[in-house]
Amino acid sequence: xxLFKKEHDTVQVLCFPEETVEKxxxxxxxxxxxKRSLLVQVVDIQFANxxxxxxxxxxxxxxxxxxxxxxxxxxxxxxxxxxxxxIRILLGKIRCSIQGGSIDMxxxxxxxxxxxxxxxxxxxxxxxxLKLGFRRPIKIGDDGDxxxxxxxxxxxxxxxxxxxxxxxxxKSHLSKLLVLGLVDHGAPVLVFDVNGEYVNLGxxxxxxxxxxxxxxxxxxxxxxxxxxxxxMGLATxxxxxxxxxxxxxxxLREFSRIWKNLERSxxxxxxxxxxxxxCCDLNEHVRExxxxxxxxxxxxxxxxxxxxETVRLEDFFAKTSGTGGAAVINLSRSFPLERKLVxxxxxxxxxxxxxxxxxxxxxxxxxxxxxxxxETYWEDAVTRMRHLGLFTTFxxxxxDSIGEDIYRQADSIFLFNFKNEHDLNAISKxxxxxxxxxxxxxxxxxxxxxxxxxxxxxxxPFVIRVKPLDVKTMGETRxxxx
Amino acid sequence: xxxxxxxxxxxxxRWAEVSLRSLKDMEENSGESLELTVADxxxxxxxxxxxxxxxxxLHSPWNDFQxxxxxxxxxxxxxxxxxxxxxxRKIGRTKKGLVCAFRGTVVWRDDFAYRYLRYGxxxxxxxxxxxxxFRDFAFSSTVSASxxxxxxxxxxxxxxxxxxxxxxxxxxCESSRDSIILWDGVMPxxxxxxxxxxxxxxxxxxxxxxxxNKVMALAKETRLFSENGGPLPEATExxxxxxxxxxxxxxxxxxxxxxxGYTFIAKFAPDSPGFRLDVDRCLPKGEMVExxxxxxxxxxxxxxxxxTLRAAHILSALTPVDVLGLQRSLAGRYGFKIVRSPPVRRMxxxxxxxxxxx
Numbered sequence: 143x144x145l146f147k148k149e150h151d152t153v154q155v156l157c158f159p160e161e162t163v164e165k166x167x168x169x170x171x172x173x174x175x176x177k178r179s180l181l182v183q184v185v186d187i188q189f190a191n192x193x194x195x196x197x198x199x200x201x202x203x204x205x206x207x208x209x210x211x212x213x214x215x216x217x218x219x220x221x222x223x224x225x226x227x228x229i230r231i232l233l234g235k236i237r238c239s240i241q242g243g244s245i246d247m248x249x250x251x252x253x254x255x256x257x258x259x260x261x262x263x264x265x266x267x268x269x270x271x272l273k274l275g276f277r278r279p280i281k282i283g284d285d286g287d288x289x290x291x292x293x294x295x296x297x298x299x300x301x302x303x304x305x306x307x308x309x310x311x312x313k314s315h316l317s318k319l320l321v322l323g324l325v326d327h328g329a330p331v332l333v334f335d336v337n338g339e340y341v342n343l344g345x346x347x348x349x350x351x352x353x354x355x356x357x358x359x360x361x362x363x364x365x366x367x368x369x370x371x372x373x374m375g376l377a378t379x380x381x382x383x384x385x386x387x388x389x390x391x392x393x394l395r396e397f398s399r400i401w402k403n404l405e406r407s408x409x410x411x412x413x414x415x416x417x418x419x420x421c422c423d424l425n426e427h428v429r430e431x432x433x434x435x436x437x438x439x440x441x442x443x444x445x446x447x448x449x450x451e452t453v454r455l456e457d458f459f460a461k462t463s464g465t466g467g468a469a470v471i472n473l474s475r476s477f478p479l480e481r482k483l484v485x486x487x488x489x490x491x492x493x494x495x496x497x498x499x500x501x502x503x504x505x506x507x508x509x510x511x512x513x514x515x516x517e518t519y520w521e522d523a524v525t526r527m528r529h530l531g532l533f534t535t536f537x538x539x540x541x542d543s544i545g546e547d548i549y550r551q552a553d554s555i556f557l558f559n560f561k562n563e564h565d566l567n568a569i570s571k572x573x574x575x576x577x578x579x580x581x582x583x584x585x586x587x588x589x590x591x592x593x594x595x596x597x598x599x600x601x602x603p604f605v606i607r608v609k610p611l612d613v614k615t616m617g618e619t620r621x622x623x624x
Numbered sequence: 625x626x627x628x629x630x631x632x633x634x635x636x637x638r639w640a641e642v643s644l645r646s647l648k649d650m651e652e653n654s655g656e657s658l659e660l661t662v663a664d665x666x667x668x669x670x671x672x673x674x675x676x677x678x679x680x681x682l683h684s685p686w687n688d689f690q691x692x693x694x695x696x697x698x699x700x701x702x703x704x705x706x707x708x709x710x711x712x713r714k715i716g717r718t719k720k721g722l723v724c725a726f727r728g729t730v731v732w733r734d735d736f737a738y739r740y741l742r743y744g745x746x747x748x749x750x751x752x753x754x755x756x757x758f759r760d761f762a763f764s765s766t767v768s769a770s771x772x773x774x775x776x777x778x779x780x781x782x783x784x785x786x787x788x789x790x791x792x793x794x795x796x797c798e799s800s801r802d803s804i805i806l807w808d809g810v811m812p813x814x815x816x817x818x819x820x821x822x823x824x825x826x827x828x829x830x831x832x833x834x835x836x837n838k839v840m841a842l843a844k845e846t847r848l849f850s851e852n853g854g855p856l857p858e859a860t861e862x863x864x865x866x867x868x869x870x871x872x873x874x875x876x877x878x879x880x881x882x883x884x885g886y887t888f889i890a891k892f893a894p895d896s897p898g899f900r901l902d903v904d905r906c907l908p909k910g911e912m913v914e915x916x917x918x919x920x921x922x923x924x925x926x927x928x929x930x931x932t933l934r935a936a937h938i939l940s941a942l943t944p945v946d947v948l949g950l951q952r953s954l955a956g957r958y959g960f961k962i963v964r965s966p967p968v969r970r971m972x973x974x975x976x977x978x979x980x981x982x
Binding site for chain 2: 192193194195197198201208209210211212213214215216217219220222223224225226227
């Protein structure tokens with residue numbers, strides 16, 4: 143490979159056919175005289191536009207159509223000429239410098255064309271250089287040559303992450319790897335599972351229990367995940383009524399008054415709440431509004447009377463303290479309204495627990511959050527909740543469902559394949575990488591390959607082949623033919 | 625196969641041997657720099673022998689000119705058409721001389737398709753010792769000694785290409801039967817200093833006639849001038865297809881008795897500019913016209929140019945990509961460092977330094 147051109151942060155490298163380079167690969171442009179190197183990521187591969195190439199190809203095509211013959215090439219020179227047709231130009235983005243074996247972000251120098259040698263740096267070598275995956279490693283994939291690539295769990299701690307890619311590209315797979323990786327390091331993880339894909343994390347592909355089995359708690363709303371009004375508390379209940387069931391403010395005020403009266407008399411229950419609403423002195427419209435919402439809560443099966451088997455989130459955190467564990471809230475069989483109720487309750491309760499420091503911190507994995515997360519929660523998740531100790535990872539196949547502000551604040555993005563430019567534009571506006579790189583690489587990513595952007599890989603974008611999981615990963619999609 | 629009765633492999637083998645022998649100098653001097661200029665990889669070297677008689681003056685008035693027009697009618701049955709062309713390029717300069725590449729192609733059309741045999745590329749290192757190397761080979765027995773009298777390496781370039789071309793012409797003329805054989809360029813006059821190989825060409829034409837072949841040469845660039853030096857009526861005004869007998873006009877340049885070809889202007893298509901066509905002079909004039917009519921029935925034409933000859937030209941051309949590949953091959957094989965020579969003319973004269981960078 144030879145250094146050909148440099149314009150702004152883009153380098154062009156002449157690459158001969160025998161040298162194998164793919165989009166996303168890293169090249170080291172080592173200036174032997176200056177004793178430092180530029181680290182360049184290949185973002186596009188083009189054919190070199192050699193003079194006369196067009197005439198050559200047209201000539202060949204003319205020949206193919208109606209000319210048949212043989213070449214007598216006793217000196218065997220034609221092979222060298224044919225070789226030239228496949229000379230490529232690698233377009234690379236300069237990422238950083240390497241000097242004395244350390245990364246240096248100063249890229250304001252130009253390597254020599256004469257004294258530079260260019261070679262491909264394998265991802266695992268770069269991981270070592272960046273000292274990634276040494277503290278609390280999470281194995282997320284390999285570099286295609288069998289070398290494991292690890293990131294640090296610390297890179298997700300206190301951070302906002304986004305996993306995005308089109309359907310079937312492997313984003314849920316990576317998300318599960320991260321969940322289990324965090325569990326391995328003793329972290330509590332909460333998963334909003336809209337497709338029932340995470341419910342088998344505690345089971346091997348052959349159906350046997352795996353080492354995570356006792357640390358994975360699957361919570362099915364209205365089945366093994368029910369709550370009482372007293373556990374819910376007034377704040378959370380008000381939040382549910384206001385944000386999910388759209389209760390007007392005047393009615394909410396009456397609701398608070400009644401709730402407090404019932405609490406004072408130590409008789410807070412669904413039954414007593416309904417009776418009170420029926421009998422007390424209330425405007426008929428308010429009564430109707432409140433009763434209809436309480437019935438909705440009751441009918442959801444998620445809010446139950448005292449005495450039934452219920453779940454307390456703090457119990458989950460107590461149980462997983464030290465060992466780590468994941469609570470998978472299976473929303474796949476819930477109706478949209480119930481789904482929103484469960485999510486609103488969980489987040490509201492979680493924030494309450496974090497605020498009073500009953501829970502130290504928690505990682506939240508939210509699949510297709512646009513289906514159940516209300517608008518204001520997005521900003522809340524990346525600002526207030528993060529400060530309280532809730533570290534969210536959004537997983538979506540609709541990048542435009544996540545606001546530009548969220549992308550701007552994302553510390554790491556795991557980007558899987560997208561063909562649609564509109565999708566990529568949504569991310570590239572605010573991601574921590576130039577749009578050119580993102581579009582060039584993301585469109586050619588193979589299934590189960592992702593590009594990491596941001597802190598998780600030391601601000602150096604990587605293409606990683608996500609490793610297979612040794613757990614039952616299939617969701618519960620029902621099919622007709624199998 | 626067109627060349628079934630001849631040992632067609634002898635041509636490439638012989639040329640490969642000369643090539644390797646000439647390149648031996650490089651092995652002995654590997655490590656020296658191979659300097660290249662843009663001009664070296666630019667325009668193909670033109671051959672004196674191909675161009676020197678493509679401009680000629682008509683001394684006759686226009687009325688007389690019209691009487692020289694022979695209208696043509698494609699005349700079946702179809703016969704085999706074969707064509708030969710060669711090309712050459714400078715690849716670079718060494719301290720001792722010049723490295724050049726040559727490629728030749730024979731194309732023929734049979735009942736089913738166009739077929740070709742392409743020879744080369746052959747690389748030659750032309751140094752002061754090259755004439756000895758070249759003379760030692762079999763060419764010396766057939767070609768006049770004066771063919772090797774050029775010592776200027778650039779002169780050798782067109783000389784070698786011409787020799788490769790006539791080698792291929794001989795091969796085709798010897799092996800073909802009842803065919804039309806097309807050469808590129810013109811048929812020179814025998815005995816001229818500029819064409820020391822013409823006796824050998826006479827021999828080749830005899831070989832062709834012995835196989836009942838009709839040989840004709842077609843020059844791509846042809847310019848006609850009237851007596852007072854002004855341009856003649858546009859070639860597009862001529863009917864097509866037709867021939868214009870201009871043999872006497874060429875006679876002013878060289879005596880017709882010495883010329884190997886009988887010269888016409890050939891216009892095979894309405895959009896054709898008209899080309900100089902030399903037909904084997906030893907054929908009766910009627911047979912010449914008949915041969916051209918057979919050509920029209922047997923071959924396609926593209927803008928009035930026979931497709932067989934066009935394909936031969938296209939296939940033998942050495943493109944800039946070819947040149948680059950050959951330079952890389954030399955660098956790899958002999959360890960040359962390729963150095964680009966500074967564009968002296970451009971540096972001295974700026975935009976007035978000519979179109980080439982040299």
